Amino acid sequence: MRSYRKEEIPVADSRKYLEPTPVVLVSSRYKSETNIMSMGWYTIMEFVPSLVGCMITGANHSYELIRKSKECVINIPTANMLETIVGIGNTTGGKLDKFRKFGLTPEAGKTVSAPIVRECYAHFECHLYDAQMLDTYNFFIFEIRRALVSVYPKYPKTVHYRGDGEFMIAGKNTSIPEKWRPQGK
Ligand SMILES: Cc1cc2nc3c(=O)[nH]c(=O)nc-3n(C[C@H](O)[C@H](O)[C@H](O)COP(=O)(O)O)c2cc1C
Structure with missing residues (x-):
């Protein structure tokens, strides 16, 4: 597997990486124990503070590690790591x-x-930013306080989960600046 040269970016820009919701690897630690799980069910909730909501079922070992430590890391794997993503999600x-x-x-x-x-x-x-929906929905709301991303390539190919063991590999990026009106301005 290759390694990336990375730079820190403003945390408010985290959404540029997470909005297309690639499957991510959530790493956690509580006391001396570390773990990783695969995750597809999450959403951007706010730019500043940079909030992301994640559904992590209580049956997962990661759930208690994250609930007790009140923190985790969301890591984005690349398409060539598909077997690893599935392996982590199956164990x-x-x-x-x-x-x-x-x-x-x-x-x-x-x-x-x-x-x-x-x-x-x-x-x-x-x-952990808000635990109000934890008991009812296993829904964690996190604030991202540090974002570290690859300098080049900026957006390597990612894996997107369609359910039932089927995945989509992200294609090329495109933009239409002349039509782009954020928030209707
Ligand atoms: C592609 C993929 C996406 C997944 N998405 C989620 C998810 O969003 N939430 C969740 O609770 N489990 C999800 N899982 C299941 C967990 O990754 C799986 O239960 C894993 O074994 C949990 O590991 P742990 O028990 O070590 O925490 C997903 C699995 C795969 C393969």
């Missing part, structure tokens, strides 16, 4: 060290104790 932590099993490298974050997954091309360090 549960606790007794298994998924970093070791899937040949991934835990790297220290700056604002969280949870490790970032080095082989991914973008990392968003998340702090």
